[in-house]
Amino acid sequence: MDGATFENLNLFLNFGLPLLLLMLAYFIGSMIERSHLRSIRKRESDYYGYPVVSFDTMPDDWKVSESTMVAGNIVVSLDYFKRVIAGLRSLVGGRIKTYEPLLERARREALLRMTESARGQGYDAIFNVRLETSRLANSRGDGNGTAGVEMLAFGTAVKFASRFARTL
Amino acid sequence: MRYVPKQPREGINVSDTHPLVEAGTLVVGLTAIFIAIVLALVFLIEVALYFIPAEKEAELFRDWLPDDLVTVSPGDERLYNTQRLVDRLAFHWAGAPYEFRVEIDDSEVANAMALPGGLIIVTQGLLDQVESENELAFVLGHELGHYKNRDHIRALGRGIVFSLFFTVAMGSDVAGLGLKVSDLALRGFSRKQESRADEFALAVVYTQYGHVNEAWRLFERWGDEGNSIRDLVAYLSTHPQAGDRVERLESLAIREGWPLQGRVTALQWQ
Numbered sequence: 001m002d003g004a005t006f007e008n009l010n011l012f013l014n015f016g017l018p019l020l021l022l023m024l025a026y027f028i029g030s031m032i033e034r035s036h037l038r039s040i041r042k043r044e045s046d047y048y049g050y051p052v053v054s055f056d057t058m059p060d061d062w063k064v065s066e067s068t069m070v071a072g073n074i075v076v077s078l079d080y081f082k083r084v085i086a087g088l089r090s091l092v093g094g095r096i097k098t099y100e101p102l103l104e105r106a107r108r109e110a111l112l113r114m115t116e117s118a119r120g121q122g123y124d125a126i127f128n129v130r131l132e133t134s135r136l137a138n139s140r141g142d143g144n145g146t147a148g149v150e151m152l153a154f155g156t157a158v159k160f161a162s163r164f165a166r167t168l
Numbered sequence: 169m170r171y172v173p174k175q176p177r178e179g180i181n182v183s184d185t186h187p188l189v190e191a192g193t194l195v196v197g198l199t200a201i202f203i204a205i206v207l208a209l210v211f212l213i214e215v216a217l218y219f220i221p222a223e224k225e226a227e228l229f230r231d232w233l234p235d236d237l238v239t240v241s242p243g244d245e246r247l248y249n250t251q252r253l254v255d256r257l258a259f260h261w262a263g264a265p266y267e268f269r270v271e272i273d274d275s276e277v278a279n280a281m282a283l284p285g286g287l288i289i290v291t292q293g294l295l296d297q298v299e300s301e302n303e304l305a306f307v308l309g310h311e312l313g314h315y316k317n318r319d320h321i322r323a324l325g326r327g328i329v330f331s332l333f334f335t336v337a338m339g340s341d342v343a344g345l346g347l348k349v350s351d352l353a354l355r356g357f358s359r360k361q362e363s364r365a366d367e368f369a370l371a372v373v374y375t376q377y378g379h380v381n382e383a384w385r386l387f388e389r390w391g392d393e394g395n396s397i398r399d400l401v402a403y404l405s406t407h408p409q410a411g412d413r414v415e416r417l418e419s420l421a422i423r424e425g426w427p428l429q430g431r432v433t434a435l436q437w438q
Contacts, residue, residue: 030187049173082187088194092201097183097190104182 022081029079040108047115051125058127064158072113076106077148106151118157129155213325217318222265229285240272246295247272249436254308260375266315280307282314301433302382306373313368319361370420379430384417
């Protein structure tokens with residue numbers, strides 16, 4: 001092998017390979033993101049009309065026979081490409097736009113899971129819904145852990161005493 | 169109160185900037201900033217070179233050693249002989265402002281470096297590969313040439329810039345920045361600086377031995393059979409290609425009328 005081949009090999013290993021991985025991460029990452037959002041939209045339209053509200057006291061006109069706490073949570077991570085972009089962004093500051101869809105997905109997915117859990121147990125509505133996030137996926141002290149987010153949605157699910165109340 | 173079901177609205181909490189656009193903006197912008205920093209540093213180094221004479225630099229860095237340097241024992245025969253060879257060669261540079269110190273790094277990769285304050289680092293790998301004193305003298309003369317032109321300070325500046333860049337690119341903490349041999353070794357000089365150092369080295373070798381026989385034989389060997397692949401890659405990454413170099417040195421010697429033949433001095437420790 002001559003010098004030029006070495007140089008090219010060196011160049012490829014130093015720059016080409018990371019770039020290739022970055023591109024791969026971008027394509028796979030955005031594919032996963034798109035399919036997740038599709039699934040979220042579909043399930044949201046399935047649950048269209050199911051009352052999920054954030055009042056901390058139950059509305060007066062709800063006549064309920066049973067209640068329980070329901071929760072839904074999700075831990076979701078970002079692809080390497082977007083993480084690199086976020087890293088670059090954090091050098092100069094400003095909105096980390098590539099993280100926003102992640103938060104949106106996490107929030108809607110957690111709400112959906114909570115709703116699914118309530119529906120599955122035969123409850124008719126949820127009130128006092130709260131959202132919590134933690135940095136579970138990035139809990140290593142040095143900040144080098146996986147960049148992800150955990151979202152927890154919880155609320156009080158109730159069964160209505162009469163069928164009429166369903167239309168309140 | 170009536171409950172009116174609604175689908176959640178999209179596009180409020182998510183920017184509609186495409187990630188690739190965001191990436192492009194950031195990469196272009198940050199590259200521009202980086203280039204500006206590099207240019208400013210290059211300028212600052214030239215200013216510093218103008219205002220800090222070599223004597224001052226030698227004094228500042230008198231006892232300096234890089235943190236990660238692993239040296240051989242001070243009693244080593246090769247260290248002693250290499251130091252003596254440097255002293256003899258430096259004798260031909262009248263009024264050299266440096267007191268040259270030689271340290272042997274225990275790396276297996278053949279290389280030599282000129283660090284601030286007259287600290288010349290030679291690797292074990294290089295000492296294993298040189299077969300005569302003339303070969304070693306040329307490599308050492310080459311490093312002396314870098315001091316003569318004060319390339320080592322410029323390389324230091326470049327090293328700082330590169331460390332900064334890699335630190336930022338790797339996302340590690342800027343606080344971890346420090347001068348390491350491993351960094352400096354990878355920061356080459358420009359081609360022009362290299363050939364000027366080569367010219368100086370050849371002149372020094374000629375003055376010392378009265379001929380330039382075997383001065384570039386090390387590079388001939390490397391050019392011929394691509395010796396150990398690792399050594400070649402490492403050396404080529406910081407130094408000119410062996411083939412071009414041999415040709416240039418040969419034509420320089422012929423132009424100057426320096427004899428190509430002469431008695432080769434054996435290494436003291438062989």
